[in-house]
Amino acid sequence: MENPYIPMPMNVVKITTEVDTNDIKTFRLTFVSKEDEEKFKYLPGQFGELSIYGKGESPIGIASSPTDPGYVEFTVQRTGTFVGGMVTTALHDLEEGALIGLRGPLGNAWPIDFLAGKNVVVVGGGFAFTTLRSLINYMIHGENRKRFGDITVVYGARTPGLLLYKDEMAAWQKRKDLVMHVTVDRGDASWKGREGFVPTVCKEVAPSSKNAVTVICGPPIMIKFTLPVFFDLGFSRENILTSLEMRMKCGIGKCGRCNVGNKYVCKDGPVFSLAQLEQLPRDY
Amino acid sequence: MLKKIAIDQFSELVKALAERGPLYAPVKGKEGVVFQAIQNPADVTLDFYNTVLSPKSVFFPQSEDMIRYRITQGATEAQPVPQDSRPAVILGVRPCDVRSFEIMDRHFLGAGVIDPYWKSKRDNTTIIGYAFDVTAAADPADFYNTFGYGAADPEGSDVFMVRTDKTLLLKGMTDRGKKLLDSMGVLQAAGGPDEKVFEETVKKGKAVQTRSAKIDPQVIAKKLVSVFDNGEFWQKAAMACIACGACTYVCPTCYCFDISDETLFKEGSRKRFWDACTFTDFTLEASGHNPRPRIFQRYRQKVCHKYSYHVDKYGCISCVGCGRCTRVCPVNIDIFSIVDEANKL
Numbered sequence: 070m071e072n073p074y075i076p077m078p079m080n081v082v083k084i085t086t087e088v089d090t091n092d093i094k095t096f097r098l099t100f101v102s103k104e105d106e107e108k109f110k111y112l113p114g115q116f117g118e119l120s121i122y123g124k125g126e127s128p129i130g131i132a133s134s135p136t137d138p139g140y141v142e143f144t145v146q147r148t149g150t151f152v153g154g155m156v157t158t159a160l161h162d163l164e165e166g167a168l169i170g171l172r173g174p175l176g177n178a179w180p181i182d183f184l185a186g187k188n189v190v191v192v193g194g195g196f197a198f199t200t201l202r203s204l205i206n207y208m209i210h211g212e213n214r215k216r217f218g219d220i221t222v223v224y225g226a227r228t229p230g231l232l233l234y235k236d237e238m239a240a241w242q243k244r245k246d247l248v249m250h251v252t253v254d255r256g257d258a259s260w261k262g263r264e265g266f267v268p269t270v271c272k273e274v275a276p277s278s279k280n281a282v283t284v285i286c287g288p289p290i291m292i293k294f295t296l297p298v299f300f301d302l303g304f305s306r307e308n309i310l311t312s313l314e315m316r317m318k319c320g321i322g323k324c325g326r327c328n329v330g331n332k333y334v335c336k337d338g339p340v341f342s343l344a345q346l347e348q349l350p351r352d353y
Numbered sequence: 354m355l356k357k358i359a360i361d362q363f364s365e366l367v368k369a370l371a372e373r374g375p376l377y378a379p380v381k382g383k384e385g386v387v388f389q390a391i392q393n394p395a396d397v398t399l400d401f402y403n404t405v406l407s408p409k410s411v412f413f414p415q416s417e418d419m420i421r422y423r424i425t426q427g428a429t430e431a432q433p434v435p436q437d438s439r440p441a442v443i444l445g446v447r448p449c450d451v452r453s454f455e456i457m458d459r460h461f462l463g464a465g466v467i468d469p470y471w472k473s474k475r476d477n478t479t480i481i482g483y484a485f486d487v488t489a490a491a492d493p494a495d496f497y498n499t500f501g502y503g504a505a506d507p508e509g510s511d512v513f514m515v516r517t518d519k520t521l522l523l524k525g526m527t528d529r530g531k532k533l534l535d536s537m538g539v540l541q542a543a544g545g546p547d548e549k550v551f552e553e554t555v556k557k558g559k560a561v562q563t564r565s566a567k568i569d570p571q572v573i574a575k576k577l578v579s580v581f582d583n584g585e586f587w588q589k590a591a592m593a594c595i596a597c598g599a600c601t602y603v604c605p606t607c608y609c610f611d612i613s614d615e616t617l618f619k620e621g622s623r624k625r626f627w628d629a630c631t632f633t634d635f636t637l638e639a640s641g642h643n644p645r646p647r648i649f650q651r652y653r654q655k656v657c658h659k660y661s662y663h664v665d666k667y668g669c670i671s672c673v674g675c676g677r678c679t680r681v682c683p684v685n686i687d688i689f690s691i692v693d694e695a696n697k698l
Contacts, residue, residue, distance in 0.1 A: 325609030331665035
């Protein structure tokens with residue numbers, strides 16, 4: 070019988086330091102077993118449990134897109150040493166060539182069929198851009214692009230050095246089928262781009278709510294001020310999507326830890342619409 | 354099919370069961386009677402009201418190794434821990450506790466991914482239920498009548514055991530139970546009068562009264578969510594709570610667990626063990642954020658999980674009214690009164 074608690078062995082083939090504070094790295098993993106690779110079918114928005122024996126497991130969103138076969142990427146922030154961060158610290162200490170474990174794909178995904186045929190406004194803040202990157206790469210890949218209407222991206226970070234996926238962003242900015250608005254709270258001497266908070270930029274960009282869905286991920290404070298902008302633009306609660314985080318252990322709806330009301334974030338989420346969230350008790 | 358054995362021959366029955374494979378049965382310990390894997394048949398007792406800890410540990414041990422690993426210079430070697438698939442027996446489970454297994458089945462087996470650890474043990478274990486003493490009053494903490502259970506209901510047991518003055522009557526309820534009884538040479542066939550005693554005990558069990566309230570699962574599920582934001586109600590309910598977690602440890606239907614790696618000198622295991630939603634760090638994230646920092650929020654989670662979320666997810670309340678949480682609580686919190694009060698709001 071299949072045991073869902075046993076991780077697959079994965080090779081760490083590439084480690085990219087994303088930010089100038091050195092605490093966010095992207096890990097590219099390849100499958101040790103061909104069989105595992107064939108079974109690992111995922112969609113943007115899903116997550117995996119990264120495992121290091123002796124340290125534990127950590128649930129992390131998948132940052133790569135299934136349109137890039139052969140590997141999976143996870144962007145991981147090293148968290149504090151005060152209350153946790155055992156696994157993320159151990160991951161950051163790894164070198165290319167290391168062997169780690171992975172369980173997944175877990176959770177639901179960005180609702181691709183729901184997004185198809187609509188204009189998509191992607192709003193991301195800081196480190197919470199990982200599964201949004203997966204979604205964007207999925208939507209702009211080859212034939213997929215035709216399935217979606219206009220794609221608008223608003224992405225902000227506190228400083229230029231904290232922006233993720235810089236090379237990829239530069240490539241996206243050159244595309245004609247994607248409108249990028251990259252902003253930082255405060256620029257530096259070399260920053261020639263936009264300055265301003267994400268909610269303000271959303272207000273300036275003012276994407277139309279007509280046949281449009283917005284996908285928003287970021288720190289709570291950003292979401293708090295961004296939501297009213299989208300209400301004003303006429304976005305319905307069904308058309309505002311986000312991804313929740315809760316402490317998790319099993320990732321498969323068994324350990325009882327990550328519930329908000331009658332939903333397990335790991336199994337019924339992490340992706341929810343604002344309409345769905347408003348049905349749940351305020352327990353997050 | 355009814356069989357019997359004299360009470361003074363009970364240890365012979367235990368011996369025969371223990372020879373067959375793993376046997377879990379009530380044993381008197383320092384803190385009261387608990388279910389244990391039996392090494393010495395003389396340890397088993399039938400003299401108890403109910404066990405301090407629930408029988409869930411037989412299928413869902415307090416601590417269970419999932420993977421053993423050895424950390425080396427190169428790659429870490431890891432092996433899943435093989436499951437014990439020998440046919441086991443659990444003896445002496447009270448009727449309300451027997452019903453807890455079905456509730457847990459819905460979670461571990463009935464929805465989504467099947468939990469292999471629960472399944473292997475559950476599939477291989479024969480349950481011998483044990484009627485409460487129907488001539489005595491129920492413990493004041495019990496409230497299993499609320500869920501329609503009687504003190505001598507055989508439902509859910511493979512074999513159901515009734516104790517009379519000098520005899521134990523054992524009835525095979527399922528094919529598995531009947532097969533087990535057939536294989537026990539120490540048992541004698543029981544006759545018509547014994548049948549009558551057995552049936553009467555089941556009937557009398559229906560008349561044993563525990564605390565009881567009219568609680569419709571669908572109604573209470575919605576009610577609790579509607580009073581979720583009533584801070585006054587929840588703060589009063591949990592005012593005395595010290596978040597010790599004892600109620601969740603003794604509960605037959607609390608299934609929340611933690612997964613953690615324990616390593617000593619480069620060797621260790623990834624295990625899962627019981628956790629409690631009343632603990633501070635249950636939902637504490639690595640970032641430092643905790644969605645339920647206050648005790649009343651966590652106690653509310655406990656009550657809502659059992660009486661609301663579980664109903665929404667699996668169609669039944671996750672409580673059997675065994676009364677353990679009320680008996681064990683150091684500050685006298687009683688979930689029955691809280692739910693009953695919420696129901697009347």
